[in-house]
Amino acid sequence: MTTIATPVPTAVARPRPVADVRTMLRRNLLRAVRYPGLTMFMVLGPLVMLVLFVYVFGGALGAGVDPGAAPGAEARAAYLDYLTPTLLVITIVGAGQSVAISAAMDAYGGIMARFKTMAISPGSVLSGQVLGTVIQGILALVLVLAAAFAMGYRPEADALDWLALAGVLVLLAFALAWLCVAMGLNAKSVETASNTPMILLLxxxxxxxxxxxxxxxxxxxxxxxxxxxTPIIETVRGLLAGGAGLDGSVALTAVAWLVLIGVAGYVWARSLFRRERRI
Incomplete structure (x- = not known):
């Protein structure tokens, strides 16, 4: 009598969302170390603008933003106060541009297609990129702010203002990261992905x-x-000035824009990730 062996069911690996996001975050941070050019772009661009606009144009532009400032050092100091919040926002935009390039590299290199066949949480692939970008953006912000301090920038923000400012900048980083990931996935090539977010810099x-x-x-x-x-920059500027002149309606408008951009970017990015890419 012949007996037929019953196959033993094999355990199916189940995705672990938290662990998968942590793995993808580590992957993207390691890539930032191996490709330092993208990280340097985030810092060098705002630093060059900081030095150029303050020391070359600041004497003239400072008199425009503060008519009471005397030409020369006083006008440059006034313009440094006016410009620094803008460059903090631009630093975050630069971080978004780098993640657009990374997302396009993964999509066109076939890595994302490979991830889709693995037993990992689908959302972790994009979430790891976004979190990595936010961390890099925060580190770049610290460097740019330190450079502004070295040039004489002295904000009047108190502890609560700094806390609110951190919340606004982190929310900005998340919103732009999701939007730029979607731009990278939607780009026709890696080169196009590097150009599409330029509109955000303008x-x-x-x-x-x-x-x-x-x-x-x-x-x-x-x-x-x-x-x-405009409302985002004005909110950052008002918080760094210690809340002086900060309009509550402008701050609410800024937060509303950030939430709208973040949600739209998230939905767009997830839709593109699910869609089968045809190259």
């Missing part, structure tokens, strides 16, 4: 980032007042 120039909105022509002024970076 918006602070077309807002209150470098000069007051009131000095602009009427059509540009209207655009500056209704685009997202």
């Amino acid at each position: 918006l602070p120039f077309l807002g209150s980032g470098f000069v007051p909105v009131e000095t602009m022509p009427t059509p540009v002024q209207w655009f500056a007042q209704h685009q997202p970076f």
Whole structure:
């Protein structure tokens, strides 16, 4: 009598979301170490603008943002106070550009397709990239702020202002990271992914980032007042100034923009990740 062996069921590996996100976070941080060019871009760009705009243009522009400032060192100090919040925001935008490139590299290198076949939490692949970008952005912020301090920047923020500022900047980092991940996945090539987020770098120039909105022509002024970076920059500027002149409605508008950008970026990125890529 022949007996037929019953196959023993094998255990199916189940994804562990927290552990998977931690693994993907470690992977993206290691990549930042191995490809330091993207990380250096986040820091060097704002530092170059800080030195250029303060020491070359600050004497003239400082008199525009603070009419009572005397030409020379006083005007440069006034413009340093005005410019530093803008460069903190631009630093976060630079971090977003780097994650767009990383996402496109993974998509076109076939790595994301490989991840989809593995027993890992699907959300961990993108979440690891976003968290890695937020951490890199925060470290870059510290360096840029330290450089501003070395140049004489002295904010008037108290402990609560610094805490609120940290919340706004972290929320900004998450929102732009999700948006730029989606831009990277949607790009037709890695080169395109590096160019698409450039529009985000232009918006602070077309807002209150470098000069007051009131000095602009009427059509540009209207655009500056209704685009997202103006209330975001004004909120950061007001918090660093110790809450002086911070309009509560402007702060709420900034938070609303950040939530909208973050949710839209998240939904778009998850949709692109699920979609089968045809190269």
